[in-house]
Amino acid sequence: MCGILGIIGNYEVVGDIYRGLLSLQHRGQDSAGIITYSDRFNIKKGNGLVSEIFKEKNLSYLKGNIGIGHVRYPTIGGGKAEDAQPFYVNIPSGIIMAHNGNVINYTQLKKELEEVNLRHLNSKSDVEAILNVFASKLEKRGKVNIDNIFASVKEVYKKVEGSYSVIAYIRNKGLLAFRDPVGFKPLIYGKKDANYAFASESVALDTLGYKRIRDVKAGEAIFIDTNGKEYSKILGNKKHRPCIFEWVYFARPDSVIDGISVYGARLRLGKELAKTVKKLRLPIDLIIPVPDTSRAAAITLSEELNIPYREGLIKNRYIGRTFIMPQQAMRKMSIRLKLNPIEGEIKGKNILIVDDSIVRGNTSRQIVQLIKEAGAKKIFFASYSPPLRHPCVYGIDMQTRSEFIAKNKSIKDIEKEIGTDKLIYQSYEGLIKGVSGGENMKFCTACFDGKYPTPVDEKILKKIETERKMDKENE
Ligand code: SF4
Structure with a gap:
């Protein structure tokens, strides 16, 4: 469970990202990070609470009208500072990304990315795998335009198994948000004047005075370019099964998720x-x-x-x-x-x-x-x-x-x-x-009934158990 927030606007966004992350702090207290873009990527992340990591001097350094923030509870990985999100890759164009979710086939993706695509994953964070799959697909397509961005998200859907709500910024192109084909994790977006924000929960939009537009749909990608033009496309074809535990426990009571x-x-x-x-x-x-x-x-x-x-x-x-x-x-x-x-x-x-x-x-x-x-x-x-x-x-x-x-x-x-x-x-x-x-709505209820919305066999369960055991031993 993590919280993500991304803003593309016509003002210095770091203050809003900081305040938005405070309202998402309940989604993860292990680490936090913000990357903004001015004429370069400005990065600050570390282990701890939002209020502990970002001090006045960091905030004044995080300049730019575009930024992404993240609060984390660790999934794969032991919660080290280098696993804190967002992540950055240079090729193509310069991309930053943060996510909420868990990549089930992380090990296999890492192997493939390193051996076939000659990319190196430098952390144990699974968003680095999503980012590199996306970046390598986009790179192969040559031109960074909207068709190729959406086509690369579609490739991510094909390659990456598990749950992921993602916010990414492609340098000088725009802010991208997508939800995995099942739509496990929440992701909503809103608007204030000509500014757009994507967030894990509506409470972050409310706090910042953004008007909610709607939830990002399962399998949908939305792109806001640097001129404020909005593009959206459904790229996945699975049934929407949001995590029911969001309403039971995780989300803040003042949030509205998928209309509920x-x-x-x-x-x-x-x-x-x-x-x-x-x-x-x-x-x-x-x-x-x-x-x-x-x-x-x-x-x-x-x-x-x-x-x-x-x-x-x-x-x-x-x-x-x-x-x-x-x-x-x-x-x-x-x-x-x-x-x-x-x-x-x-x-x-x-x-x-x-x-x-x-x-x-x-x-x-x-x-x-x-x-x-x-x-x-x-x-x-x-x-x-x-x-x-x-x-x-x-x-x-x-x-x-x-x-x-x-x-x-x-x-x-x-x-x-x-x-x-x-x-x-x-x-x-x-x-x-x-x-x-x-309402006629279906959910992921796998932790109650064992019916996983994506293929999960005994091998995957054993592997996850082993990884968790190892993580605990290393804690
Ligand atoms: S309902 Fe349970 S199994 Fe499904 S995503 Fe939520 S916590 Fe996980």
Whole structure:
């Protein structure tokens, strides 16, 4: 999971890219980078938060009316500074690129690029592979014009497997954005006067005062040339299957992705969950969300069940999201630092805790323990998404199969392991209905049902598991 933002305009864009990246910071806290173009490419990237990497002197150095920014959570690679995006290639013309996603056939592409195309990949970042595939195809076509740019994107679709929403700038030509043929990762664009911006989430456009135009479609490329002329073309031919986890957890609630409000989806997910909870007739006194993601679902759950909602867990805003912290030890430590219960609200009551999902179960166990220590009588735990059982091969670090708590365990066993009196999961139907709002829309739900929208066999799963294991050992 990463956040990307690109602007082509008639003003110095670095301030807006910086502010836009701040609004996308939730999508990755591992590294950040900005490249702008004036009469040269100006580059600043590194490991850390946006506010840590960019200081006043860097911002004044990043001159130009065109730029791309990126915040990263690592996919392939151990999260080293040299893997921070955007990336740059010289030939042809000078191109910079950033992406959000995960390239499944990275190793094969790297080999081919180095042995056949005589290009060298200098990092472990998979966007470097996409960039070099694109650049080598464009180079072969000779002239850098719109037909050849779109034809080269089409070649990327043929060669690159996995998920990728991409923003690139081709020197003195224009800003290019494309979404892989399945459209896993979000990408939206907007306009302010004669200026265009592409971003992972609409919140970045809102923050910068850009009017949303629309989402980039699955398999679509959009190009804005340096004169502000817009070109677009559908180049892929697969069915759109956006990642459902964007609405469940990743995206900010004030974003709208593919026409669906994230906050609206979470409110509906709470309503759907209420259907299951109602049937159980549990003696619940109070509903408490795990902040921040679960608030919306907990509110509608409380309304549907007519049971009070309270903020019983208070979050320290200055600790990062535990789900996207790479190391287990950091996760363990940070939950204690991150959440503190309000004892007066909890003591002597039967509490229903609401969370967005359960991955390994460690966070859930610690939250149950916190609530127990605050004096709750009974503790029930509800996840407004179904059991997670399958690894994501599209860029979400959900660990290897054996690490999913729900992989081979019964609900009773999970209840025991996390220490709750009752565990309730959202149904699969509830998940789809909640997110889609009844619209006829299909999603990638592979981490719940194992049905991957692109060919994924045992070999790929094993390979990804091995890579993740190696990455962890190197952490
Ligand atoms: S497998 Fe899950 S997390 Fe990964 S893209 Fe699909 S829905 Fe999203």
